[in-house]
Amino acid sequence: MxxxxxxxxxxxxxxxxxxxxxxxxxxxxxxxxxxxxxxxxxxxxxxxxxxxxxxxxxxxxxxxxxxxxxxxxxxxxxxxxxxxxxxxxxxxxxxxxxxxxxxxTIASPVYMLLSAGLVLVTFVDLTDWTIPNEVTFPGIPLGLVCALVAMFVPGTNLMILAPPSVPIFSALLGAVVGGGILYALDKGALLILGKRGMGFGDVKLIAMLGAFFGFPAVVMIIAIAACCGAFLGYALILMQRSKGEEETAHYIPFGPYLSFAGVVVMLFGQYLYNLWITNMGIEILQQPY
Ligand SMILES: [Zn+2]
Incomplete structure (x- = not known):
């Protein structure tokens, strides 16, 4: 041209x-x-x-x-x-x-759709304290279908971090492990603290992110979300103290943190992973000379 x-x-x-x-x-x-x-x-x-x-x-x-x-x-x-x-x-x-x-690439339209879903989740959770099933119910199977397609169409694998040879396995593992961790946290909080840690909506949301990004990435998403949640939660408590307000046990929506972490991994996951590997002194990603 x-x-x-x-x-x-x-x-x-x-x-x-x-x-x-x-x-x-x-x-x-x-x-x-x-x-x-x-x-x-x-x-x-x-x-x-x-x-x-x-x-x-x-x-x-x-x-x-x-x-x-x-x-x-x-x-x-x-x-x-x-x-x-x-x-x-x-x-x-x-x-x-x-x-x-x-x-x-095929990743762009898929991740744009996912981004739209995560924006919707974030703002519904912030305003209504729910995570819409309208996103997670189609989102989980869509993530799995993408992983399945990747097995037959070369160059369409969306698995972030150490791409496995069997993407559907990674996607299933991501959904189950991610959902499982949050489910366990929720039940654990109920048992130990006597109150609900988070809603079942969060479990479905992380299962969706696990289906899209696969197993190792889903753990990274939970870690990033937990760090952001702890940091901002603590900042909110400090703000209340400085204003002399009574400390109230707020329900802090976790959906926005998970969504944010999902976006971070979507855009920078590979980079963060490489950084981590390099700092660990493991040079498996370097080409042998
Ligand atoms: Zn008007």
Missing amino acids: AGYDIQTLDTLMTAISFIVGAMVGSFLNVCVYRLPKGESVVKPRSRCPKCESSIVWCDNIPMVSWLMLGAKCRNCKTPISWQYPLVEAITAALFGAVYVRYGF
């Missing part, structure tokens, strides 16, 4: 990924709002929750419209939450990052 080179094409594809991500994010906003209520995410069209006037297409451009309208409904001037452009911006950034990381 005269006049076009790979770099131009890549820049264009990254931009397209970003825009598609923003549009998907716009749809995710509808899902975050309606799924916990059991409403249809397809119809009716988006409305202002206050005055119920339909949102015209030109006021529904991801991120841009929110800024143009000054974060208010055009009709009744009710403030529109910053959560809407935030969800759109995060989804757009993730789609762009996935393309930058994986380029023109």
Whole structure:
């Protein structure tokens, strides 16, 4: 192709990924709002929750419209939450990052879909304290199907960290071990502390991530999520103390931490693993001279 080179094409594809991500994010906003209520995410069209006037297409451009309208409904001037452009911006950034990381491969659309699911999980868990089955129920089999496909189509293996020769085995192991660890933690907390550690939604979520990323990676995801959870949980307690507030036993949603850890492993898993191996002094990844 005269006049076009790979770099131009890549820049264009990254931009397209970003825009598609923003549009998907716009749809995710509808899902975050309606799924916990059991409403249809397809119809009716988006409305202002206050005055119920339909949102015209030109006021529904991801991120841009929110800024143009000054974060208010055009009709009744009710403030529109910053959560809407935030969800759109995060989804757009993730789609762009996935393309930058994986380029023109089968991994890109799969991980974009997964990213969208994780954004949805995060914001439903933050606002409704549930993890939607609408994500995990199709997500677990989809992860397993991807692993199965990888066995027959060369170059489609999505298993992160030390790719096994039998991806479906890694995916099954990831789902079972990941789900098992969280299930054990949940039951353990119930036995020892007399309260629930986390919900069964978290068990299904980590089973889904295990199905997508396989066995060794799922342990890394749990470790990263636990570290972030402990760090932020402790920061919250310190903040309450400094404000002189009574320390209350909050339910802290674990879904956002698991989702965040899933994204970290999706984008940087291989890099982190190599770093770890190198620092351990094990030079198995180095080519022999
Ligand atoms: Zn309104």
